[in-house]
Amino acid sequence: MAVYTHLGAGELAELISHYDVGQLVSAKGIAEGISNSNWLIETDRGRYILTMYERRIDIAELPFFLSLLDHLAAKGCPVPATIHDREGNAYRMIDGKAVALIEFLPGVSVDAPTASQAYAVGQALAAIHRASEDFTMTRENDLRPSNWKDLLEQCTADDMSAIDPDLPDIIAAHLPSLMSSWPTELPRGTIHADLFPDNVLLLDDKVSGLIDFYFSCSDFLAYDLAVTHVAWSFVGSDTGFSAEISEAILGGYQSVRQLSADEIAAMPLLAKGAAMRFIATRTFDWIDTPADALVTRKDPMDFVKRLQFYDESGLTAFAPLSQ
Amino acid sequence: MAVYTHLGAGELAELISHYDVGQLVSAKGIAEGISNSNWLIETDRGRYILTMYERRIDIAELPFFLSLLDHLAAKGCPVPATIHDREGNAYRMIDGKAVALIEFLPGVSVDAPTASQAYAVGQALAAIHRASEDFTMTRENDLRPSNWKDLLEQCTADDMSAIDPDLPDIIAAHLPSLMSSWPTELPRGTIHADLFPDNVLLLDDKVSGLIDFYFSCSDFLAYDLAVTHVAWSFVGSDTGFSAEISEAILGGYQSVRQLSADEIAAMPLLAKGAAMRFIATRTFDWIDTPADALVTRKDPMDFVKRLQFYDESGLTAFAPLSQ
Numbered sequence: 001m002a003v004y005t006h007l008g009a010g011e012l013a014e015l016i017s018h019y020d021v022g023q024l025v026s027a028k029g030i031a032e033g034i035s036n037s038n039w040l041i042e043t044d045r046g047r048y049i050l051t052m053y054e055r056r057i058d059i060a061e062l063p064f065f066l067s068l069l070d071h072l073a074a075k076g077c078p079v080p081a082t083i084h085d086r087e088g089n090a091y092r093m094i095d096g097k098a099v100a101l102i103e104f105l106p107g108v109s110v111d112a113p114t115a116s117q118a119y120a121v122g123q124a125l126a127a128i129h130r131a132s133e134d135f136t137m138t139r140e141n142d143l144r145p146s147n148w149k150d151l152l153e154q155c156t157a158d159d160m161s162a163i164d165p166d167l168p169d170i171i172a173a174h175l176p177s178l179m180s181s182w183p184t185e186l187p188r189g190t191i192h193a194d195l196f197p198d199n200v201l202l203l204d205d206k207v208s209g210l211i212d213f214y215f216s217c218s219d220f221l222a223y224d225l226a227v228t229h230v231a232w233s234f235v236g237s238d239t240g241f242s243a244e245i246s247e248a249i250l251g252g253y254q255s256v257r258q259l260s261a262d263e264i265a266a267m268p269l270l271a272k273g274a275a276m277r278f279i280a281t282r283t284f285d286w287i288d289t290p291a292d293a294l295v296t297r298k299d300p301m302d303f304v305k306r307l308q309f310y311d312e313s314g315l316t317a318f319a320p321l322s323q
Numbered sequence: 324m325a326v327y328t329h330l331g332a333g334e335l336a337e338l339i340s341h342y343d344v345g346q347l348v349s350a351k352g353i354a355e356g357i358s359n360s361n362w363l364i365e366t367d368r369g370r371y372i373l374t375m376y377e378r379r380i381d382i383a384e385l386p387f388f389l390s391l392l393d394h395l396a397a398k399g400c401p402v403p404a405t406i407h408d409r410e411g412n413a414y415r416m417i418d419g420k421a422v423a424l425i426e427f428l429p430g431v432s433v434d435a436p437t438a439s440q441a442y443a444v445g446q447a448l449a450a451i452h453r454a455s456e457d458f459t460m461t462r463e464n465d466l467r468p469s470n471w472k473d474l475l476e477q478c479t480a481d482d483m484s485a486i487d488p489d490l491p492d493i494i495a496a497h498l499p500s501l502m503s504s505w506p507t508e509l510p511r512g513t514i515h516a517d518l519f520p521d522n523v524l525l526l527d528d529k530v531s532g533l534i535d536f537y538f539s540c541s542d543f544l545a546y547d548l549a550v551t552h553v554a555w556s557f558v559g560s561d562t563g564f565s566a567e568i569s570e571a572i573l574g575g576y577q578s579v580r581q582l583s584a585d586e587i588a589a590m591p592l593l594a595k596g597a598a599m600r601f602i603a604t605r606t607f608d609w610i611d612t613p614a615d616a617l618v619t620r621k622d623p624m625d626f627v628k629r630l631q632f633y634d635e636s637g638l639t640a641f642a643p644l645s646q
Contacts, residue, residue, distance in 0.1 A: 008434035009525070025429045025526065028363055029354035040351055040363060042429065106348045106365065111331035202332075203348065 005037045005052055011094065012041070012050075018085040018092060019101055021045055036214075040104065047104035048083060052097050057214055059091075059098045064139045065213050066090040066100055068132065068190060073103070075131040078124065078201075079210050080105050107201025107208030111235065115248040116205040118232055122252025124207040125195060125228050129221045129257055132190035141193065141217040145179045145273065148280035159287045164301050171279065174307060178273050183220065183266050191224035192216050196231040222263040225253055226270035229318075230278070230306055241309055247320050254321075264321045268314045275307035328360045328375055334417065335364070335373075341408040341415060342424055344368055359537075363427065370427035371406060375420050380537055382414075382421045387462045388536050389413040389423055391455065391513060396426070398454040401447065401524075402533050403428050430524025430531030434558065438571040439528040441555055445575025447530040448518060448551050452544045452580055455513035464516065464540040468502045468596065471603035482610045487624050494602065497630060501596050506543065506589050514547035515539050519554040545586040548576055549593035552641075553601070553629055564632055570643050577644075587644045591637045598630035 007015075013024045022045030030038045030049075037052040053062065066082040067090070073081035080103035082090045091100040110117060152160075152171055160167045192199075194215040201209030233246040253259075259267075282300035289297050310317055330338075336347045345368030353361045353372075360375040376382065389405040390413070396404035403426035405413045414423040433440060475483075475494055483490045515522070517538040524532030556569040576582075582590075605623035633640055 009431040010434060012431065024431060026524075027431050028351075030363070031352035031354055040353070108332040108335065108347060108350050111333060201349075 005054065005097065007039070015092065015094065015099065016041065016043065019083055020086060021048060021083060049080065049102050049104055050099060051102065052099045054097065061139060062091050062098055062100070064137050065216060067137055068135060068213060068216055069102065071135045072128055072131050077128050077131050077210070078105065078207055105201055105209035107203050109198045109200060110202055111197065113197065113232060113235060113245060115244050117202055118245045118248035119252035120205055120207045121200055121228065121232065122249040123256050124210055125192065125224060126253045126256035128192065128210065129189050129224065135190050138218040141219040143215065143277055143281065145182050148276055149175060149179065151280045151284040155283055155287050160283060163283065163286055167283070167300065167304065170304055174272065174276060178276055181269060182273065186220040186222055186263055186266060187260065188218060189221045190216060191219050191221060193219065193224060193227060195228045197235055220270070222259060222266060223270045223274065226267060227274040230271055230274040234306055241317070243319065246317065250318060250320055259321065267318045267321065268310050271310040271317065272307050275303045275310060278303040279307065328377065328420065330362070338415065338417065338422065339364065339366065342406055343409060344371060344406060372403065372425050372427050373422060374425065375422045377420065384462060385414050385421055387460050388539060390460055391458060391536060391539055392425065394458045395451055395454050400451050400454050400533070401428065401530055428524055428532035430526045432521045432523060433525055434520065436520065436555060436558060436568060438567050440525055441568045441571035442575035443528055443530045444523055444551065444555065445572040446579050447533055448515065448547060449576045449579035451515065451533065452512050452547065458513050461541040464542040466538065466600055466604065468505050471599050472498060472502065474603045474607040478606055478610050483606060486606065486609055490623065490627065493627055497595065497599060501599055504592060505596065509543040509545055509586055509589060510583065511541060512544045513539060514542050514544060516542065516547060516550060518551045520558055543593070545582060545589060546593045546597065549590060550597040553594055553597040557629055564640070566642065569640065573641060573643055582644065587641070590641045590644065591633050594633045594640065595630050598626045598633065601626040602630065
């Protein structure tokens with residue numbers, strides 16, 4: 001959440017001149033995105049988000065992300081289309097860093113969704129799964145079970161115990177079985193893989209934007225639903241499970257794309273895996289981030305609670321599906 | 324440059340409902356302001372900046388800052404007017420913190436001004452001096468010479484030497500004489516006191532916004548011109564003095580408000596004082612900020628160079644005035 005690079009008005013105006021978007025009127029660095037710098041750009045013709053890719057993003061992967069946005073936007077999904085420059089490029093380089101101009105979408109992210117909002121989010125997720133059926137590019141998920149193990153192996157037991165004394169045992173109790181029983185045969189497609197509330201823009205009950213596709217990849221569609229379920233069903237004033245939000249997410253999803261029996265049966269395992277994915281990255285980032293750094297570290301224990309919830313409740317956590 | 328506090332969509336919508344500005348459409352945390360959190364707010368009726376006062380700002384001083392904006396905006400100066408809530412309040416409280424909604428102004432900040440832009444900035448500065456002649460509220464400058472001394476006395480010689488071995492001697496050579504010869508009788512008024520390029524929004528050669536009035540106070544008008552001169556005349560690809568920009572700032576100012584002979588004679592001293600003011604705060608902040616913090620520390624030595632330049636060149640740095 002930061003602007004890592006300073007771009008002067010001259011650099012911005014020069015950049016904008018390569019696009020058919022009008023004259024620069026305003027540019028504000030915005031606190032959005034985990035590892036990119038972002039500006040809200042206004043011209044005399046409209047508003048745009050300018051993203052500079054700072055870290056974590058491999059430029060070789062940008063065509064996948066940006067083409068996916070174009071593909072989904074062309075099919076009517078509420079995602080920001082990439083603005084191409086006058087030569088047709090989806091991104092340009094400034095001082096060795098890639099920058100892309102994308103549509104600005106209205107809407108705000110909610111902290112505590114209503115059931116109607118959660119239903120709309122489930123629908124929107126299924127809609128991008130259906131709309132990407134004929135998207136031909138692929139990208140391997142670099143946060144699959146073997147990567148969780150790799151990340152956690154870089155953390156010592158002492159480091160993990162400092163976060164919570166029980167954390168090493170909990171990981172040891174769950175990670176091996178998640179890896180050995182992880183599905184291999186579920187329907188695959190292009191997934192968002194990180195559809196947390198802050199990546200969804202809403203106007204009342206309508207999804208006006210799905211954003212931040214920089215974890216998107218080719219993987220099980222039901223895993224994306226599991227990530228979304230883990231991300232939304234515990235949101236709100238307390239962090240307990242909300243059966244109402246859970247049902248709304250699942251109901252919205254199924255209203256657009258019907259899950260198979262195999263996918264339904266796999267949901268508890270996929271949800272535990274989704275929780276472990278965030279335990280792994282949050283534990284790694286926690287240990288990798290100085291305690292006095294200005295970035296807020298995210299507590300992996302939030303997702304330990306969710307993992308344990310899914311472990312205890314099994315298919316009942318997905319009640320409407322299992323009935 | 325950060326957003327220190329999270330405000331959820333629900334909190335934002337509730338806040339906005341107290342103002343006659345329409346329905347919330349978008350809210351983006353923006354990387355602007357040194358010690359406040361800021362959001363660019365869009366409603367179905369317009370755009371606004373929401374500021375939450377986090378640190379350094381004493382709530383008791385908010386009426387001065389916000390009333391000054393209203394006063395200047397009403398007189399046609401390009402400053403953001405305060406949006407008052409339905410009960411007429413200029414600010415509201417959220418969780419013990421004050422928030423204010425102000426106008427959004429278009430324009431971008433330049434890194435390297437043209438002479439035309441610098442002329443317009445000089446004009447805009449003089450215009451707020453004239454427009455505030457009948458502004459009746461006052462606020463003591465809490466960064467006047469005695470405060471520079473207080474700040475620097477909190478820094479040890481070792482700490483200062485770590486920034487630059489010459490820094491303690493340079494301060495010792497200049498601070499006492501600045502304090503003893505500081506003027507007492509120059510024309511006073513309401514000054515911005517921090518008119519750096521990032522606090523000026525420009526659309527081509529036109530000043531579209533003067534922002535960030537949170538150092539504004541009652542002090543010598545010519546000191547404000549000196550601060551602006553120090554802030555702008557060394558800006559650009561190298562940090563050497565630009566006689567062209569200097570002349571443009573001074574010429575623009577004088578085209579709106581004529582300096583007295585006493586003010587002109589005092590300019591070299593005031594400019595050295597302005598440089599010392601930034602040396603003092605930057606030295607204090609440098610020592611007060613961990614080297615590994617994510618905020619970029621500003622090097623006080625930039626202003627040591629400017630102080631030495633003014634010391635050596637005297638009135639010739641203000642050539643059009645002294646002729």
